[in-house]
Amino acid sequence: MIEARNLTKVFRDKKRGEIRAVDDVSFTCRPGRIYGLLGANGAGKTTTLRLLATLLRPTAGGATVAGFDIVAEPERVRASVGFLATSTALYGRLTARETIAYFGRLNGLSDAAVAARVARLADELDLHEFLDRRVEKFSTGMKQKTSIARTLVHDPAVLIFDEPTIGLDVMTARNIVRFVRDCRTRGKTVIYSTHVMSEVEKLCDLVGIIHHGRLVAEGSLAELGERYGVQDMEEIFIRAVGADGEEAA
Amino acid sequence: MNGQNILTVYGKELRDSLRDRRTLISMIVIPMLMIPGIMAVAVGVSTKMINKARGEVPTVMVLGGDDSPVLRAALAADPKLHLVRTAANWRQQISDKQLRAAVEIPAGFDAALDRGTPAEVKIYNYDGELRSGFAVGELRNFLNDYREKTVTTRLVGRGLPAALVKPFEVKTQNVAPPEKVGGNMIGGLIPYLFILLCYTGAMYSAMDLTAGEKERGTMETILCSPVARTDLVLGKFLMVLTASLTAALISMISMGITFVVGGILMGAPRMTAAAKAGPLPMLDPAGLLLVLAMVLPVAVLFSAVLLAVSLFAKSIKEASSYVSPMIILIIIPAMMGLMPGVELNARLALVPILNIALVSKELVSGVFHWQYLALIFGSTCIYAAAALAFCVHLFNREEVLFRT
Ligand SMILES: Nc1ncnc2c1ncn2[C@@H]1O[C@H](COP(=O)(O)OP(=O)(O)O)[C@@H](O)[C@H]1O
Ligand SMILES: [Mg+2]
Numbered sequence: 095m096i097e098a099r100n101l102t103k104v105f106r107d108k109k110r111g112e113i114r115a116v117d118d119v120s121f122t123c124r125p126g127r128i129y130g131l132l133g134a135n136g137a138g139k140t141t142t143l144r145l146l147a148t149l150l151r152p153t154a155g156g157a158t159v160a161g162f163d164i165v166a167e168p169e170r171v172r173a174s175v176g177f178l179a180t181s182t183a184l185y186g187r188l189t190a191r192e193t194i195a196y197f198g199r200l201n202g203l204s205d206a207a208v209a210a211r212v213a214r215l216a217d218e219l220d221l222h223e224f225l226d227r228r229v230e231k232f233s234t235g236m237k238q239k240t241s242i243a244r245t246l247v248h249d250p251a252v253l254i255f256d257e258p259t260i261g262l263d264v265m266t267a268r269n270i271v272r273f274v275r276d277c278r279t280r281g282k283t284v285i286y287s288t289h290v291m292s293e294v295e296k297l298c299d300l301v302g303i304i305h306h307g308r309l310v311a312e313g314s315l316a317e318l319g320e321r322y323g324v325q326d327m328e329e330i331f332i333r334a335v336g337a338d339g340e341e342a343a
Numbered sequence: 344m345n346g347q348n349i350l351t352v353y354g355k356e357l358r359d360s361l362r363d364r365r366t367l368i369s370m371i372v373i374p375m376l377m378i379p380g381i382m383a384v385a386v387g388v389s390t391k392m393i394n395k396a397r398g399e400v401p402t403v404m405v406l407g408g409d410d411s412p413v414l415r416a417a418l419a420a421d422p423k424l425h426l427v428r429t430a431a432n433w434r435q436q437i438s439d440k441q442l443r444a445a446v447e448i449p450a451g452f453d454a455a456l457d458r459g460t461p462a463e464v465k466i467y468n469y470d471g472e473l474r475s476g477f478a479v480g481e482l483r484n485f486l487n488d489y490r491e492k493t494v495t496t497r498l499v500g501r502g503l504p505a506a507l508v509k510p511f512e513v514k515t516q517n518v519a520p521p522e523k524v525g526g527n528m529i530g531g532l533i534p535y536l537f538i539l540l541c542y543t544g545a546m547y548s549a550m551d552l553t554a555g556e557k558e559r560g561t562m563e564t565i566l567c568s569p570v571a572r573t574d575l576v577l578g579k580f581l582m583v584l585t586a587s588l589t590a591a592l593i594s595m596i597s598m599g600i601t602f603v604v605g606g607i608l609m610g611a612p613r614m615t616a617a618a619k620a621g622p623l624p625m626l627d628p629a630g631l632l633l634v635l636a637m638v639l640p641v642a643v644l645f646s647a648v649l650l651a652v653s654l655f656a657k658s659i660k661e662a663s664s665y666v667s668p669m670i671i672l673i674i675i676p677a678m679m680g681l682m683p684g685v686e687l688n689a690r691l692a693l694v695p696i697l698n699i700a701l702v703s704k705e706l707v708s709g710v711f712h713w714q715y716l717a718l719i720f721g722s723t724c725i726y727a728a729a730a731l732a733f734c735v736h737l738f739n740r741e742e743v744l745f746r747t
Pocket of ligand 1: 114132133138142746
């Protein structure tokens with residue numbers, strides 16, 4: 095479960111001045127559902143997700159993730175969250191096994207639990223072939239699988255994905271999409287950010303459209319279609335963000 | 344703070360670093376080769392120079408003195424001088440270092456000596472040039488002897504005792520233990536090398552663990568694990584400290600090996616001779632160990648400062664543009680410490696790095712001022728703790744971690 099209440103993040107930039115990257119955003123993500131955060135580049139998706147993952151502290155407002163407050167209990171929040179983004183790379187000089195074990199240990203797993211978890215994830219994600227090879231020599235697909243194993247090592251209740259398919263080839267991207275669906279089946283709370291309309295249509299139970307840091311529309315695909323009188327996600331998006339969305343999208 | 348987590352982070356960083364060629368080079372290879380390299384060059388160059396200079400009979404030109412055959416004959420008879428034919432371009436020859444020195448005999452010197460009227464002999468040399476200096480020394484020795492002989496002959500001629508002009512003799516004798524002589528010559532340089540290696544050994548590691556992680560995109564991955572920022576930075580700090588101390592320790596071991604191997608190769612008597620001559624220091628072993636102990640808080644200070652500064656950078660390149668010029672901040676106080684006349688006092692004992700350079704100079708020559716040692720160790724520990732606290736503080740600031 096994720097509950098964001100009036101979440102706000104203001105950056106102070108020397109050149110650009112005050113940037114309201116996330117502006118008074120409230121939403122709820124439920125277990126067994128995928129919440130899609132749809133927005134153009136610079137809309138504030140990454141910042142929102144970093145706030146939820148406690149990588150950043152909110153300027154105002156707050157959120158609870160898996161029942162923990164992001165400001166008061168950031169370490170417990172992180173222990174309940176799996177965070178996967180294009181910007182979360184792996185240590186090149188470690189092997190896949192060492193990587194999974196390292197993050198397992200940082201999540202407080204015992205050596206025995208780590209070993210069991212590595213074995214299980216290797217089975218599920220089909221890692222055996224390269225488990226003891228160094229990540230720096232991996233293909234994108236192998237890296238992606240290892241990243242997923244790293245995200246899941248502590249079996250988190252909440253999963254946060256920040257544009258995870260960016261820059262991936264079709265097959266690897268499909269693997270990710272399948273994996274995100276799996277998470278839903280297992281009853282995880284999933285939030286998934288993207289700027290790709292088709293991904294939202296394929297994956298998400300609930301969509302939040304974010305624009306200039308503000309959540310401008312929220313609902314299921316059907317609800318949004320009804321509200322804007324169009325069925326196509328792209329059309330919905332354009333109408334939701336209004337006139338100035340044309341250039342942004 | 345969670346000790347288990349700190350150790351987990353440290354263990355991973357250690358494993359990671361040991362697989363990184365650049366960290367290994369700065370942490371192990373450079374410290375291993377630096378001291379033997381410097382020693383070999385210093386010993387090789389200076390012994391060769393001194394031996395060559397000592398071994399050669401200096402070429403000297405006599406100017407004038409055609410009417411003073413007695414002095415000329417005496418000069419020619421001195422086996423320690425090699426007289427060359429008089430040439431007009433003698434100044435040029437001295438400048439070109441073909442001629443070591445020239446001696447000018449005034450007209451009518453022999454006759455003036457017989458009459459007892461004062462005369463002036465001039466020596467021309469290349470000031471500051473080692474071999475020219477030896478030639479001047481030989482000429483002075485010769486002329487002093489010649490003068491004394493003249494005086495003695497005159498006294499005897501008048502029936503007076505020779506002791507009249509030499510009421511007493513002056514002799515100098517070195518009583519300092521040999522390590523003090525060597526220690527003061529170059530010994531100050533050794534601990535300075537440790538300090539420098541402490542810094543360069545930690546430098547790459549610090550950049551790799553912070554700016555390097557940002558550059559490679561692993562910083563965000565590790566930050567979204569539940570490990571507390573403080574544990575994370577302390578684990579990283581331990582790794583940088585390990586690199587720093589490893590560099591210092593390896594250079595120390597390598598120096599020990601250099602001395603043993605050098606001793607066997609050169610033979611002990613030649614080692615001692617070289618030490619007396621200056622190029623090779625004789626160091627007090629207990630003092631050397633104390634230097635290493637004093638370097639410990641310095642390594643903590645360097646590691647924390649390096650970590651903090653490189654954490655601020657977004658890439659290794661940026662980090663290195665901050666961290667490389669900072670070497671100057673170490674070299675200047677250390678150089679000041681090497682200057683003659685700068686001696687340790689209570690005020691200087693509080694100046695970081697300079698204090699270590701000064702006390703090290705004393706330590707390797709076997710002088711132990713315990714109250715200064717305590718003051719230096721204590722103050723450096725405080726600076727180190729402050730730097731580490733600052734580093735932890737920075738690591739808790741998102742502006743630093745997510746700088747755009
Ligand atoms: N650390 C930061 N400092 C200053 N501005 C930032 C920082 N991170 C993001 N921003 C700005 O905040 C806005 C939202 O960025 P972001 O959340 O990355 O958008 P998205 O992920 O939707 O592309 C952008 O204008 C971006 O430039
Ligand atoms: Mg983004």
